[in-house]
Each structure stands twice: as C-alpha cells, then as structure tokens.
Amino acid sequence: MSRLRVIQGGQSDAPLVSLKGITRVYGEGAAEVRALDGIDLEVRQGDFVAFMGPSGSGKSTCLNVLGCLDVPTTGSYAFAGVEVTDLDQVQRALLRRHYLGFVFQGFNLLARTSAVENVELPLVYRGMSSRERRIRALEALDEVGLLEWQSHKPNELSGGQQQRVAIARALVSGPQVLLADEPTGNLDSERGRDIMRVVQKLNRDRGITIVMVTHEEEIAAYADRTVHFLDGRIARSEVSKAQV
C-alpha cells in the first residue's frame, strides 16, 4: 500500500498511464501467439480513449494489461509514475481496488443479487461499514438514473439497465480510470448511445479517465482519441472526428 500512496502525489503534467514496449506472448514455441507486440501508449488524466481494431488485434489484451488483470511479458507499464510490472499479485489487486473501475461487454453482475448489492460489492472489499456502503451505492445508482430499480435483480432489468448498474459499480469506489470492454456490444444502438452518454458525463463532469474497447465507429466517436490496433501493434492514433 505504501508504494501506491505515491500515486496520489504524482505530478499532474506526467501521463497517468504510460506503456513502453509492452508485449504479451501466450504459449511457447510453434503455438506462440504474440497478442501484443510492442505497444507504446500514453493516457493523461481526464482522457477519453477508444481502442478499435479487428478481433485478435490485441485491443482487449491491452485493456487487460492496463487494468492489471493481465501481466505483460516484457515492457514497462507505469501507473501515475509507479512501475506496475514490479508489483506483486496482491499489490496489483489493491491498485485495482483503489484506482480502477471495470465495465464489461457481458455486464458481469452477480445473479440473484439486487442492483444495489451489486454496486456495493467493491466497497465490501474496502472494509466499509454496511451503512456507508449502502449510502454510496445508492448515490452511484442515482448517478446512472436507476435509483428506483435498486432492489431489482439483474434478470429483472433490461440489458441497458444492467450495464448502467455495472457502471455504477465501477464508479462507486471513486476510481481514477474506468476501463470498458465493449460496453455497448450486447446492446442495440439506442441503448448503446444511452450508455455512452452516461460514460461521457462521467468523463466530463467528474474528470474520470476512460479507456474503452469498441468495434463500432459511432461509439468510438464519443471518445476524444481513437487508437487503432492491428496484429498486436498500434497502427495509428487519431483525434476523433466529433472533437474536431
């Protein structure tokens, strides 16, 4: 933990996330797959970045590395100046717990568990009292517009609503970065736009840094910057048209 405290004291002009020469290799010998093959990337505090590319291009692997869910084979990953590749498994989990929020394509809510309890989940692991957990979870649900759905279980909610619960869950612990893996992939375009408006609001109003994987141009357009992946490398990086 003491090493992670440094993060809060990091210089504001330095990039929040800095990847240098990141590779991620699965398997060995003939079965070797280079999912990431030399990635250099910087994300600044408050950025909204979209990753695009065909399947197998490495965009999801890169997101997992950023989220400390996966460990790069070689290269350097600095989060607010702290070298993540030096951290052990517990320290990476603590970094996730305190600074990162996740939203997945498949929502990944706990079944048979109410919306508000799903949102409370990250706080359970921070040793917070149940009263305080409930208050914070309700605030987060309110922020995604689902306050009156708090006691519904995931199977009683629409896909769009479930994804908003998932966003509230990512939000509740006050993360620096929200990592979203195809957040609109399971939704129709109208619900997708709905979700993107919520995400955009978090980025603009609360200054949360967002990194999002998508394969839809329309969704990527909500981001400030789009990074295109191909064969484990970054092919090009462009400022989104909507921002121009």
Place this chain on the structure above:
Amino acid sequence: MLRGSALRIALRQLGRNRVRTALTSLGVLIGVAAVIAMVTIGRGATARVEQDLAGLGQNLLFVHAGGGRQGGPSGGPPLNLTDAHSIAEQVQGVAGVAPTSQSAATAAYEDQTHVTGVVGADAGYLDVLTWTIGTGRAFDPAELLAGADVCLLGETARNELFGDGAGIGERILLGPISCVVVGVLESKGQNTFGQDQDDFVILPLETFQRRLSGNRDVGVIYVSAEPGANTERVQADVLALMTERRHVREGMEPDFTVRDMREIEDMLTGITGILTSFLAAVAAVSLLVGGIGIMNIMMVSVTERTREIGIRLAVGALGRDVLRQFLVEAVVLSVGGGAVGVLFGLLGSYGVSTAMELPFAVQPDVVALAFVFSTLIGVTFGYFPARRAARMNPIDALRHE
C-alpha cells in the same frame, strides 16, 4: 473483508441452494451423530457391566478345575469338598466358602414343566453369592448333612411352576428325583449378558451329589474374602494351597484356575471398551466420508461460480478474500451439520440407552471432540476448493461460461 460479512455472504449463498446445503451437511451430521451415539452407548454398556459385577461382590474368588486358558493342561482331577474345607480352614482372610456343583434338569409341578438350572450348594452359598430368602426358609444343617429331599427356588423357577402360588411346602419333580420346596429367593433380575439369574433350583450339595450327579465332584468353589482383606493376597494363598493339594510340580502350569471378580470385570470392560473403540472408528470413517462430500460440493460450487469469482477479483477482492469466502462456506456447512449431529447423536443414544436399560453416559469431552473434529473437517476439506477459487486468473474466470 469484514469477518461478519463473510459469514453473511456464506449463509446467503447456502440459503440459495437449500436442498444441496442440507444434503451436504447430512454427511457430517450422520458422522458426528454416529460417533457420539457409539461412544455414549458403549460407555453406557461398560458402566452397566461394572454396576452388575459390583452387585456380585468385589471380594469374590472362583476356583475351578482345568487350566486358565485354552490349550493349557486340561482337566486334571475335579475339585472336592475337602478342597473347600481346606481353603476355609487354612487361608487367612476368608469370610466364606461355597462349594457347588451344577447341572440342568426338567422341573415339574402338576401339569407345569420347566427346564431350569440345578445347583448343589452347602450352607455358605447364600451368603457368599449374596442371595437372600424372600419367603420360607434356608436349608437347616440337618438337611444339608443328610442330603434331604428339599429345595430352594429362584423367583423365575417358582413363577414357572406355581404362577401366583407361593409354592412353599409343595413337592416338585426335578429330573429323576423329587423335593419339597422350603424357600424362595429374592429376585436379582438379569445379569450383564441378559441372562435370568433367578431361573434355577438349589439342592443341598449332598443331595445333588448322591441322587443327581452320582459322584462326589465339586464344580466351582466360590470364596469370599473378608471385607477389607487383601483380595490379591487371599487369591495367592488359595493358589498356593491348591497347588500343594493337587501336587502341581514346580514350573508346571496349574491344572486349576483361581479368578477374582476384578479379573473378570477387567476382561468384560476390556471387551466393551474394544467394541466401543471399534464402533467409534467406523463412525469416524463416516465423518471422514461426510468431509469428502463437503469437498466434492465445494469443488462443484467453485466451478459453477467461476464467473462470480472473476467479478469479485476484478472489483478488487484479493485471493485471500475469495479463499476466506469459500472456507467460511465449507466451515458453516460442517459446523451446521456437526451441531445438528450432536443433537441427533445425543437423542439417539438416549433412546437406545433407555430401551436397553443402560445408563445414559454422556461424555462431554467426546461431544466437544466430535464437534471440533467436524469444524476441522470443514477447514481441511474446504481448503482445497477454496484455494482453487483464490488462485483463479480473473480474466479466465470472467470469460468462463
């Protein structure tokens, strides 16, 4: 994660799958109940044996012809009355001596017949074996000396022949002879092995030898030591005297046996003790099987909930948080089963003890041990599935369908 909330999560998770929870706990429940029931009933049986033997008199010695163990020198000459008189006269600390011979015969009175034991006894018999006269009287010295045709009945023999009648003064047939009933003994009830001790007829030894057996042999000589006398010393003296009387050469196994009550008590309690341990061991195996049942279900549960584990790890749970969650679940299963098992075990053994007229000998230490053991089983068998859950890679766990 707070400890209280781990317990709450576990209880809720188990509550979602009640049938599975109940079936899983059942294994440990049966195991714990079986261990407690076996040990409690076993200890009750041991206590009953001790009680019964104490009723026979702790100071009692038995002398009979033949070696003490199988394959030893067999037979040798039978005992006789002179042996009994020598013991009474020459061994210090002897309170009473009762030479006896025993056989079986059909007793008959009018149209009632009953096969019963027949004991030939002399004056010392009732005192040495702690019998008391219920109605009528004991043999008088003249009857004993003359071998008169008189007899005493045990309560069961009286009941079989006379029903509600007292029987005193009536003449009964006893095999080839007949005798007049002069007294009936107080009932002693069943002995340790469920045998009816009251089912017999006593004749004067002289009558028995002369008219029933046709020889002067004595089967068993009962010797009672004086209260406060050193029984082991008396036993050693009887052994020495009989060795001399029967000309057993030095270094030879004696061709007779002297036992005291304590030896028999030790032997019997030893047997019940071994049986108790054996049954408890069998029961402990079922407890172990119950533990394996828990491990099996926890393995299934971990696989089923792989996605949930992935979600928890992604939102910041540490491996040890997940480990604790699954471990608490396993322990709740086994402790829950164990607690109900203790209850069932005590109820069951109480029922059996009451039905078998055994003392209800609850062993608090065994109850505590079975309970602690069931908790340990939860921890031990829950640990491996829990560790598997804790070591999952969050990405793979999240992708799991």
